[in-house]
Amino acid sequence: MKRFWLLLLVSAFTLVFASELNVAVLGDVRSLNPFLVKSSAERIVVGYLYETLLTESAGQIVGALAEDFQVDFSNNSLILRLKDRKFHDGSPVTADDVVFSFNYILQKRLPLGPILAYFTGAEKIDEKTGRLKFRTVNVSMLSFAPMAVPIIPKSIWEKIDKPLEFPNIEKPIGSGVLAFEKLTPQSVVMKFFKDHPDAPKQLDGVVFHIVQDETMGFLGLVKGDYDYLFWNLDPELAKHVMDNPKKYPDVKVALIEGGVVNVILFNHRKAPMNDVNFRKAVLYALNYQELVEKVYSGLADVASLGLIPRRAKGVFDESVGCVQRNISMAKEFLKKCNYDGKKLTLLVSSDRKTMDMAEYIRLYLKDVGIQVELDVQGPEGLTTKLKKADFDLALYSYSLGSHPEMVFYHLHSSRGEMKDGQVVGFNYGGVNIPELDAALESIWMAFSERDRVDAFMGLQKLFAELVPVVPLLVPVDIEAYSTKNFTGWVVLPGEGVMNAETFKSLKPVR
CATH class of the missing domain: 3.10.105.10 (Dipeptide-binding Protein; Domain 3)
Incomplete structure (x- = not known):
């Protein structure tokens, strides 16, 4: 009986202190199809849902879903071995999914096609290894196809005959750090995918609030309704905030070298x-x-x-x-x-x-x-x-x-x-x-x-x-965030505020 009450107390404590980050994004979210992204808000949400094989960190190309990779100049190909990772539905990410993701773009003539201008096809080597083939291979290839193509689960997308007519808003499944919960006219609710290595333990998820006006978004940040604005702050406003810290005690501005x-x-x-x-x-x-x-x-x-x-x-x-x-x-x-x-x-x-x-x-x-x-x-x-x-x-x-x-x-x-x-x-x-x-x-x-x-x-x-x-x-990239509800924000050169280190470091203000 004591064990029952102890578990109930722990559950109640967790419920009370469940933490969600509130983020403001601009534009509507009408589709979560990674091949149909139109608005800034859709691009942001899709970026957290799906992952690519490689990514960039501190100016270096590193593995995302790929554990390691090597260029095979003799066969004009790139060989990638996958990490042990899962999709949000619990199924493993395999070479079949990688091969399908790349070939699907060519077969269906999807908008990412220009990125694959030199790409000729993908093939499976084993369950965890795939080969991307090109007409010619050079060092720049790493910055394109492996860093741009989202890996989608074959089991779901092979049933989608017309992907450009598929909004993907019912139950989108990817392997990203955030998993989809629900979409409303006002927000997209996402939970941290606990099987992802970058998922923080002290946060439950992120609510992306859909706003149509930058001014209203900033006022929401000042009030504490939002913890972060997912767009560049107007420079004149940023200067005003930086020059008047007493007027905006919780609002912080991060200046990142622009690209x-x-x-x-x-x-x-x-x-x-x-x-x-x-x-x-x-x-x-x-x-x-x-x-x-x-x-x-x-x-x-x-x-x-x-x-x-x-x-x-x-x-x-x-x-x-x-x-x-x-x-x-x-x-x-x-x-x-x-x-x-x-x-x-x-x-x-x-x-x-x-x-x-x-x-x-x-x-x-x-x-x-x-x-x-x-x-x-x-x-x-x-x-x-x-x-x-x-x-x-x-x-x-x-x-x-x-x-x-x-x-x-x-x-x-x-x-x-x-x-x-x-x-x-x-x-x-x-x-x-x-x-x-x-x-x-x-x-x-x-x-x-x-x-x-x-x-x-x-x-x-x-x-x-x-x-x-x-x-x-x-x-300059100008990012605005609030310390009213959370502390532990980390600003990284080239990556800004919303990065994996921030997710791991953020702590709710009790």
Whole structure:
């Protein structure tokens, strides 16, 4: 009888002190299908549900589901051995699931297909070992297919004939640190998967609260309704919080080196944007430091002329440097090109920060004799115009901090071809410079880390010469969290606040 009451007391204690982290995310959650992610909120939740074979930690490629891996150059393949891991339904993750996950993408022509451009198929070696086969193998392959493709359970997905019509919101099963509990119009409730090695013992789960407005999200953080905001805080607001700690005693701001590069795209299919002299005139017309201060309240860095951000530490070339405004040089370059003074369009997103930057850029260009008018579009309109190459210049951004090899997809001529009135890849500007193509291809021909670094170094120097796009700024990642309900937050360089160490260290404030 005493044992019964003791167990009841323990259960009651656990119930009272059950701990859930409350996180705010932006956008709707209508699908948890990893191949149909559209909103920021969906991308975040899916990232915790599903895992890949490899991941990145402290700038190094490490195993996620894979215990170890080796490149077999003789057979153009990557061999990976799996850890002893389980899916959320208790079934083991096997080589069959890995082979199915990769081949399924090709068979069903799923949106991740471009990531597998050089991939030819996967095969099972034994229950815990699989082989990924490619047309050619190089060191950059590790940053793509094994780090991008979610491993899904074959037993479930082999029954899904039309995956692009499958919302996957009833009972999604992955192997990630968080397992699905329920979806409501206001939130996604997830519990820590106790069989996962990174699952903390002192936390029960995470509730992702769906919010549509950043201001309301911040007010919720101040009140203690939310413990973390899963988006970058506005720089002006971040500065206000940091300058007034007494007003916001529980709100903390973490500044993380950014990996996203803001750029000006040129539509190389048109004159004068296809003239390097015009592109250099734009390059030297801009006041980059003023953009840092006025648009980002100082919480950004001027981008390297080589385009690759400092966060891509292994391949970043410090010697390329940044550019400074030089109006006389801008005017000299403008004289050398065939610009006739006509008004050009600058395609921009309708969000406030981009609009502010665009207005400054418009004035800078006017100072040197380049006339532009803003073409302001919402997210869908912007994407449509980019895909149709319906612009002269455009404000855009490249995420290159973790995967600098993505520059190939943004600037190689093969990714900018038009088919049925649409750009086939991410090279919306239609950059088509043979010398640049050769340099981009050299990345994919790098069969050692030394070759890869050398290829990137040469590429960055070429960027500075040819200016296929104008690198603008690299905004600092600004994360906001609250210590009102939990202590033990850990900020890691390159990873930020929501990391495995934070999960293990967080303790509820009693």
